Amino acid sequence: MTSSATAQTLAIDGGTPVFENMVPFMSLGLTQADIAAANEVLESGMLRAASKCAALEERFAKATDAKHGMTCANGTCALQLAYGATIKAGDDVLVPAWTYIATASMIVAAGANPIFCDVHEDTYQIDIADAEKRITPKTTAISVTHLYGAPVDIDAVEALARKHNLKVIYDAAQAHLATYKGKGLGAFGDVVTYSFYATKNLGTGEGGMVTTNDDAIARTIGLLRSHGESGKYLHESIGFNYRMNDITGAIGLSKLDRLLDQTNRRRAVATRFHAIIDAIDGVDRPRIDDGLDPAWHLYTCRFDPEVLSGTRDEFCAALKAEGVPTAVHYPKPLTTQPAFKDIVTDHPPVSTMLCERVFCIPIHHDLSDEQADKIGEAIKKVAAARMK
Numbered sequence: 001m002t003s004s005a006t007a008q009t010l011a012i013d014g015g016t017p018v019f020e021n022m023v024p025f026m027s028l029g030l031t032q033a034d035i036a037a038a039n040e041v042l043e044s045g046m047l048r049a050a051s052k053c054a055a056l057e058e059r060f061a062k063a064t065d066a067k068h069g070m071t072c073a074n075g076t077c078a079l080q081l082a083y084g085a086t087i088k089a090g091d092d093v094l095v096p097a098w099t100y101i102a103t104a105s106m107i108v109a110a111g112a113n114p115i116f117c118d119v120h121e122d123t124y125q126i127d128i129a130d131a132e133k134r135i136t137p138k139t140t141a142i143s144v145t146h147l148y149g150a151p152v153d154i155d156a157v158e159a160l161a162r163k164h165n166l167k168v169i170y171d172a173a174q175a176h177l178a179t180y181k182g183k184g185l186g187a188f189g190d191v192v193t194y195s196f197y198a199t200k201n202l203g204t205g206e207g208g209m210v211t212t213n214d215d216a217i218a219r220t221i222g223l224l225r226s227h228g229e230s231g232k233y234l235h236e237s238i239g240f241n242y243r244m245n246d247i248t249g250a251i252g253l254s255k256l257d258r259l260l261d262q263t264n265r266r267r268a269v270a271t272r273f274h275a276i277i278d279a280i281d282g283v284d285r286p287r288i289d290d291g292l293d294p295a296w297h298l299y300t301c302r303f304d305p306e307v308l309s310g311t312r313d314e315f316c317a318a319l320k321a322e323g324v325p326t327a328v329h330y331p332k333p334l335t336t337q338p339a340f341k342d343i344v345t346d347h348p349p350v351s352t353m354l355c356e357r358v359f360c361i362p363i364h365h366d367l368s369d370e371q372a373d374k375i376g377e378a379i380k381k382v383a384a385a386r387m388k
């Protein structure tokens with residue numbers, strides 16, 4: 001494709017934008033049912049974790065094929081609870097260099113050492129071959145993120161874990177209701193953690209969940225979540241207060257009623273994007289292997305500087321002028337975060353490269369087919385104008 005044959009004047013250069021008004025990047029609105037559910041709790045006066053949290057735990061665990069569900073204050077606490085039940089101070093824990101900081105920083109908070117592993121360029125998920133090379137005699141666990149809502153290669157993670165006797169923690173903060181080979185993500189690993197932060201697919205404001213199929217781990221997490229309390233004012237072990245409350249629980253339950261339909265709508269939009277982006281030179285889409293059904297929290301494309309002129313940020317500025325907002329998850333790999341400067345040993349190349357190439361386009365349950373197609377049109381228009 002040559003730019004002169006197809007290029008239209010970009011909105012950033014004074015042309016007509018694809019969208020008259022900016023298309024929303026996400027859809028976060030509460031329904032009257034959510035508000036009524038929260039009001040019911042407020043009117044009851046039962047604000048602490050009670051029947052609503054218990055019901056959310058039961059329904060969420062069932063929806064994700066897990067035995068135990070435990071609500072907590074947020075996804076970061078969920079990780080702390082998961083690590084508290086699976087790793088100990090001084091352990092080495094494999095973790096991707098390409099994820100949100102909490103997946104790794106809570107390993108440090110547990111007194112253990114994150115070992116940063118590289119990821120695959122086209123799936124963005126942990127590269128198990130690289131992870132295996134980084135195993136030390138102190139490595140006891142692997143913590144992997146189902147990033148952007150797409151399941152990792154669970155078979156590969158579990159084969160590595162079996163071979164090296166590692167605990168497996170999955171950070172599914174972005175992956176509510178994603179499935180792997182027909183099973184919910186709660187069916188796998190020792191512990192799975194979720195975030196219900198406002199912008200997540202199931203957003204309650206703040207909130208989180210831990211699931212496990214292991215009764216002993218569930219008990220430990222229950223103790224850690226609430227000051228090690230095994231009886232009234234009987235503190236069996238040191239713990240925290242990482243509990244949810246019933247207002248949050250009620251909102252979560254109400255939103256859970258719609259989550260599968262909303263996730264399926266995200267899936268339909270993603271399928272539309274795949275077809276459009278596959279036909280655009282210079283922009284690549286996420287690779288999704290057979291057997292994976294992502295939750296599509298984010299739809300993350302890659303800018304190819306070999307094919308397109310300028311930078312990813314210039315490309316995104318041009319998309320914004322066309323009415324398509326974008327976001328960069330993430331602008332840095334974890335290995336260049338100042339917080340980890342004293343423990344980083346190297347900069348995994350793919351993670352380091354991705355931070356200058358990725359951009360997320362709008363995906364949510366309120367996006368119409370027409371909007372999805374026009375987002376594709378805007379990407380095609382900008383790419384054609386920027387062809388080298």
Ligand SMILES: Cc1ncc(COP(=O)(O)O)c(C=O)c1O
Pocket residue numbers: 074075076077099100102103145171173174194195196197206207208
């Ligand atoms: C992959 C991942 N892990 C953990 C978290 C932390 O969750 P929270 O913000 O609820 O503490 C997030 C939230 O952004 C996340 O995206």
